[in-house]
Amino acid sequence: MKFSRQTTLRAQATVAGVGVHSGLPVTLTLGPAPVDAGFIFVRTGLEGSDREVQAIADQVIATDLATVLGDRNGPLVSTAEHVLAALRGMGVDNATIEIDGPEVPIMDGSAAAFIAAIDQAGIVTQPAQRRFIQVLKPISVKIGDSFGEIRPYATGFRAEVEIDFTNPVIGQQSYAFDLSAERFRREVGRARTFGLMSDVARLWSAGYALGASFDNTVVFDEERLLNTEGLRYADECARHKVLDVIGDLALAGLPLLGAYRSVRGGHKLNHAVLTALLADRTAWRVVEGEAVRRTTRPVAETGRSIVGGRIAAAYGPDVS
Numbered sequence: 001m002k003f004s005r006q007t008t009l010r011a012q013a014t015v016a017g018v019g020v021h022s023g024l025p026v027t028l029t030l031g032p033a034p035v036d037a038g039f040i041f042v043r044t045g046l047e048g049s050d051r052e053v054q055a056i057a058d059q060v061i062a063t064d065l066a067t068v069l070g071d072r073n074g075p076l077v078s079t080a081e082h083v084l085a086a087l088r089g090m091g092v093d094n095a096t097i098e099i100d101g102p103e104v105p106i107m108d109g110s111a112a113a114f115i116a117a118i119d120q121a122g123i124v125t126q127p128a129q130r131r132f133i134q135v136l137k138p139i140s141v142k143i144g145d146s147f148g149e150i151r152p153y154a155t156g157f158r159a160e161v162e163i164d165f166t167n168p169v170i171g172q173q174s175y176a177f178d179l180s181a182e183r184f185r186r187e188v189g190r191a192r193t194f195g196l197m198s199d200v201a202r203l204w205s206a207g208y209a210l211g212a213s214f215d216n217t218v219v220f221d222e223e224r225l226l227n228t229e230g231l232r233y234a235d236e237c238a239r240h241k242v243l244d245v246i247g248d249l250a251l252a253g254l255p256l257l258g259a260y261r262s263v264r265g266g267h268k269l270n271h272a273v274l275t276a277l278l279a280d281r282t283a284w285r286v287v288e289g290e291a292v293r294r295t296t297r298p299v300a301e302t303g304r305s306i307v308g309g310r311i312a313a314a315y316g317p318d319v320s
């Protein structure tokens with residue numbers, strides 16, 4: 001976290017592609033947003049007016065194969081995680097994400113195209129201190145044989161991911177990552193979505209993965225990797241899980257000061273841990289300032305919304 005002040009994009013930048021599940025063409029435009037706005041999806045191309053949805057945990061309505069945001073009228077934006085990972089990973093605090101279809105384009109299956117769009121738009125600092133959610137005590141969740149935990153980690157955000165697939169080509173992998181924009185770009189941002197060939201027929205019949213191809217998904221069968229171009233990293237699958245973690249936990253609404261550990265996890269686990277954390281008002285507080293220099297201080301302020309919903313509500317007098 002290089003900046004002690006909030007950041008947004010200098011200009012707009014557009015990417016175009018297809019949705020991995022819908023197969024539909026979609027155009028996505030990143031753009032500036034005011035101080036304390038967070039990430040706001042703006043869904044265009046609907047009958048009637050455009051609809052906005054804040055990228056926060058309260059707006060998550062499904063986590064089965066991707067993270068889906070919506071409101072009481074139904075889903076608005078599917079597969080939100082990779083573009084959110086790019087924004088959070090590159091150190092952007094406030095941005096609009098305009099999208100003219102129901103699903104964020106999958107591009108090459110990684111966050112690379114969104115990172116390129118952020119580079120093209122440019123990042124500018126804003127006249128307000130950056131704010132964080134500082135984790136104060138460990139919160140853990142178990143779902144089946146998945147385990148997730150977030151614990152205090154004062155200097156920034158850390159992700160520790162372990163995966164354990166019965167598929168022998170993927171097998172066991174682990175990856176630990178301390179977030180900085182430079183490391184995100186180099187080590188995680190290019191890691192692609194992956195899947196098993198044996199799942200494809202099942203997904204297709206359920207109406208998923210209609211846009212999936214070797215151009216946007218790393219595919220394994222029981223014996224080998226099927227993509228002729230090979231892997232970008234030997235542990236690309238674990239790195240992609242870290243990418244997903246950063247995107248899913250961006251739904252905290254503010255950058256986290258904490259270390260997250262995921263064992264055999266996915267979107268559902270990430271969302272469950274984040275929800276459990278935010279629900280326990282003794283487990284976190286909002287601080288502002290520069291995390292790296294440990295000069296953050298608690299924020300106790302009312303009447304000034306950061307991202308709406310749960311986080312704005314937390315700006316009550318109980319903030320220590």
Ligand SMILES: [Zn+2]
Nearest residue numbers: 081193240244
């Ligand atoms: Zn992913």
